Amino acid sequence: MGRNRIERQHKFGRSRALVLLLLLTEPLAWGNPQQASPSQEPDLTQVSIENLMKLQVSSASKKEQSVSHTAAAIYVITQEDIRRSGMTTVPELLRMVPGLDVAQIDASNWAISSRGFNERLADTLLVLIDGRSLYSPNFAGVFWQVQQLTLEDIDRIEVIRGPGATLWGANAVSGVINIITKKAKDTQDSVVSLGGGMQQRAFVAARYGAAHGDNLSFRIYGDYFNRDEFQTSAGQEAADNWQGGFGGFRSDWQLTQRDSFTLEGDAYRDSLGDQIQIATFSPPYGGAPLTTTTYTGGDINGRWTRTYSPKSEFSLQMYYDGLSRDEILVSSFTHTLNVNFQHHFAWGGRQDIIWGAEYRFTDCPTTSTSFLSFNPTDLHTHLPRVFAQDEIALWPGRLWFTPGIEFEHSPFTGPNIEPSSTLLWAATENQSLWLSAAQSTRTPQRSDRGLHDIVTVIPGPGGSLTSVDIIGSPAASDETYLDFQAGYRAQLTRTVSTDIVAFYDHYRDLQTEEPGAPFFSNTPVPHTVLPLYYANRMHGKGYGGEFLLRWKPVSRWKLEGSYSNLKQILQLNPGSQDTSSVGEAGDSPRHQFQIRSQLNLPKRGELDASVYRVGHLVNQAIPGYTRLDVRLGWHARESWDFDLVGQNLLTPRHLEFLNNTGLVPTYVPRQMFARLTWRTPR
Numbered sequence: 001m002g003r004n005r006i007e008r009q010h011k012f013g014r015s016r017a018l019v020l021l022l023l024l025t026e027p028l029a030w031g032n033p034q035q036a037s038p039s040q041e042p043d044l045t046q047v048s049i050e051n052l053m054k055l056q057v058s059s060a061s062k063k064e065q066s067v068s069h070t071a072a073a074i075y076v077i078t079q080e081d082i083r084r085s086g087m088t089t090v091p092e093l094l095r096m097v098p099g100l101d102v103a104q105i106d107a108s109n110w111a112i113s114s115r116g117f118n119e120r121l122a123d124t125l126l127v128l129i130d131g132r133s134l135y136s137p138n139f140a141g142v143f144w145q146v147q148q149l150t151l152e153d154i155d156r157i158e159v160i161r162g163p164g165a166t167l168w169g170a171n172a173v174s175g176v177i178n179i180i181t182k183k184a185k186d187t188q189d190s191v192v193s194l195g196g197g198m199q200q201r202a203f204v205a206a207r208y209g210a211a212h213g214d215n216l217s218f219r220i221y222g223d224y225f226n227r228d229e230f231q232t233s234a235g236q237e238a239a240d241n242w243q244g245g246f247g248g249f250r251s252d253w254q255l256t257q258r259d260s261f262t263l264e265g266d267a268y269r270d271s272l273g274d275q276i277q278i279a280t281f282s283p284p285y286g287g288a289p290l291t292t293t294t295y296t297g298g299d300i301n302g303r304w305t306r307t308y309s310p311k312s313e314f315s316l317q318m319y320y321d322g323l324s325r326d327e328i329l330v331s332s333f334t335h336t337l338n339v340n341f342q343h344h345f346a347w348g349g350r351q352d353i354i355w356g357a358e359y360r361f362t363d364c365p366t367t368s369t370s371f372l373s374f375n376p377t378d379l380h381t382h383l384p385r386v387f388a389q390d391e392i393a394l395w396p397g398r399l400w401f402t403p404g405i406e407f408e409h410s411p412f413t414g415p416n417i418e419p420s421s422t423l424l425w426a427a428t429e430n431q432s433l434w435l436s437a438a439q440s441t442r443t444p445q446r447s448d449r450g451l452h453d454i455v456t457v458i459p460g461p462g463g464s465l466t467s468v469d470i471i472g473s474p475a476a477s478d479e480t481y482l483d484f485q486a487g488y489r490a491q492l493t494r495t496v497s498t499d500i501v502a503f504y505d506h507y508r509d510l511q512t513e514e515p516g517a518p519f520f521s522n523t524p525v526p527h528t529v530l531p532l533y534y535a536n537r538m539h540g541k542g543y544g545g546e547f548l549l550r551w552k553p554v555s556r557w558k559l560e561g562s563y564s565n566l567k568q569i570l571q572l573n574p575g576s577q578d579t580s581s582v583g584e585a586g587d588s589p590r591h592q593f594q595i596r597s598q599l600n601l602p603k604r605g606e607l608d609a610s611v612y613r614v615g616h617l618v619n620q621a622i623p624g625y626t627r628l629d630v631r632l633g634w635h636a637r638e639s640w641d642f643d644l645v646g647q648n649l650l651t652p653r654h655l656e657f658l659n660n661t662g663l664v665p666t667y668v669p670r671q672m673f674a675r676l677t678w679r680t681p682r
Helices: 016-024 079-085 090-096 445-450 581-586
Strands: 073-078 098-103 110-114 125-129 154-161 173-183 191-198 198-211 216-227 240-253 259-274 292-311 314-325 331-347 352-366 372-374 378-395 397-411 414-428 430-443 453-461 463-472 478-491 497-515 519-521 526-555 558-574 591-601 605-614 626-638 640-647 671-681
Touching: 073 079, 073 090, 073 497, 079 154, 079 605, 079 626, 090 098, 090 110, 090 154, 090 605, 110 125, 154 191, 198 640, 331 478, 372 445, 378 445, 445 453, 497 558, 497 581, 558 581
Parallel strands: 125 173, 463 526
Antiparallel strands: 073 154, 098 110, 154 173, 191 198, 191 671, 198 216, 216 240, 240 259, 259 292, 292 314, 314 331, 331 352, 352 378, 372 453, 378 397, 397 414, 414 430, 430 478, 453 463, 478 497, 497 526, 519 526, 526 558, 558 591, 591 605, 605 626, 626 640, 640 671
């Protein structure tokens, strides 16, 4: 679809034996389950799987409800999943979500999307941390490099596949990732974690939490990491090493019985090496110089909540986010100020209503070069929106119908209306079926309207030069997505649960790049320009399904398997002359499969393993790959944990993503590292 072309340049006869062995040895001295996990988080391998169905989530409806009562394709990454994964970054954690496509481009860049249209800055996926949007209004996507949270402080990550625009706004088209951090009262201890090894040279994180009386609690934290570079296809060092650090705080006050207030903030700086492919007007008319890109920024986020009852409360949230991005082709500083109000209340005995309003102001000054620029160089935008959703109990305790609608005024295309509706039937206490329909919109961002990017320079006879330029256009308009889903979620037995989703999407007015009339330019040197302008002349459809199965064969072993399938068909509208956008249907794998295992060993040990199978990318000619990650953990003492982690163990290296990144492709290597964690008892 030509999205984010500004990033084109920068852009397992043995299993039965094992089960029998575990059944025979289970009554033996495995150790006290409580002693086996000194961390204060519950070990989900010690309890019934049905607890996972009762987890409280909020992303699908902006109010607390159980997973079993959620009419959406939702997956929850718990703190225990995070701890036992061995992962050290949020993007890596997201690999465990069925239907989510996570591809690492180089040491510090990822392409992450839901149900297609993957790219370096996927522009249909909304990502939030405690209600703060990470979507860049300049570049229409998420800079995953700067989302280096202290993973110990994450309570859970809720991932919705499918639209969430009615509650979260335009651009929550194909999914919502909501990262929810722990309350300060749940982190009243000191924690230090450090380690290092292959590729991850060194990392250290620390946290201190305390309380003042019964009503005020806080934590402060910090992190530093240094990561080695990957290799190119030729086996050479790619100079994409990455290091950075961040720090922050969170405070929670219980002001009165009804009123609570949260204040949190972060500051960070990341430095990452790049080999960015750029065009030049002198021989050899292109190259990939070694460069350094820096990200510096911070945020402050405050939220006041008044609670009258479990079904009656309102909240007011305000945050500021500032991000400076400095690279070879363009420098930018994005200021975002956001105010959000929402009100939740029950009306009568059958209706549960939530409504709210939001306003966002952005200021995005840029410093351009002759090869990449924005017009205007400084842009102010205003984004107001209101929303409402009503959960109606058609048959109390059995059948619920939930309509919703959102009104938003885009700074570039004006008013948008995004409706949705869901129907949830609790067939029995342990199983539910749901249907949903929603319309969502990806609105143009600054790069769609005001970008000028010199992509290629072609030498001609007599020293003449011709460039191919991608140019933002006032014709760049809204993309519309109509989504239909059906799901079945069940606790089949005390030890087996399943979650099945089928979906169909209809796309309209997808973005294309249309050639325009050539013209002459003297900047930076005399040359002929072959322009490609953004337009919306493509349509299509996508369909598929996702299947999840959880099983506990014995009390100390939990297994989880998933499979996802995606088929996309894109077609140009009559009159379109675009030559590349249709191929973007092949930028996401059609098949993905994974198995994850969590096993508690004797003597306070843990053995966890994950196998991921990702299908090939047709449009990028990247073969499918199988990834094996293994973690061996040992709770040496109540306050000491030791982890030995191996990742990508099956092959020395593999390629995951290539297309339209602007970066020299690098290969994800085999990695091994050790980690030691110390914590004080609470």
